[in-house]
Amino acid sequence: MTTATMATATMTTATMSDKLLAPLEKSRDARTGCLKNVCLFLLSLSVLVPLGLVASAAVAGRPLTHQGVTQPLSGLNFALMRFARDISRAKARRRRFNQRYALVPLLLGKEEPLPLGDPDSCVGCISFTRDELAEFDGRPLPDGSPSPLYLSVLGRVYDVSSGGAFYGPGKSYHKLVGKDATRAFCTGCLAPSCLISSTAHLSETQRREAHRWVELYEWHDKYTLVGRLREEAADPAEEEMALFHALEAELSGNHRPFEM
DSSP states (O other): HHHHHHHHHHHHHHHHHHHHHHHHHHHHHHHHHHHHHHHHHHHHHHHHHHHHHHHHHOOOOOOOOHHHHHHHHHHHHHHHHHHHHHHHHHHHHHHHHHOOOOOHHHTTTOOOOOOOTTTSSSSTTTEEEEHHHHHHOOOOOTTTTTBBEEEEEETEEEOGGGGGGSSSSSTGGGGGGSSSSSSOOOOOBBEEEEESOOOOTTHHHHHHHHHHHHHHHHHHHHHHOEEEEEOOOOHHHHHHHHHHOOOOOOOOOOOOOOOO
């Protein structure tokens, strides 16, 4: 092969290489540009969202505290909490009832109800007065050990001691322990005045949330049905006042919501 031929072959090879590499370089440049745009977008969000929340709180007259500033996100927090709950429900349905594709109906609210145990006849189950239930809140016992963690939804009492990381003293959901806080499970409001059993003036959609939480506790591997809350005569005036304060907290929006 002559020198001229070799040179021509080399040039041809180089030209082909350039043609092959050109699209790759363009693709790389495009990816780099896209990455830069994404980074700029995220940076903008990290600045604009906090500023928007502060401005919203100032305009609405909410206190410029963490709770006051993030109050518009409370609905999102409750939605995420419900999503995590429904994932747990789907796992239980798949494991216990062989419902392999349970998640989609659960998220759409189209699921069929599951059977529930009888709190009056299950092994070891007892009935509680409200004062008796209040003692099961993790408080120290005479021997120094903590008391179990019990909560009630729709009058059904569950032992959630295995979920101490969530329900133990000082944890996110300890306010739900030692009482029937059905209304809070319906609305996502964790203000003290919302921690009552009444579901008066709630929509049917909100009331269904309580039944979904019951299903979670009923079929969860770590939680156990231990009895029911005994019905007791209550002062109608006190109940009416308690309901008024719950509605006031829910409508104001200035309350601590369920959080992940």
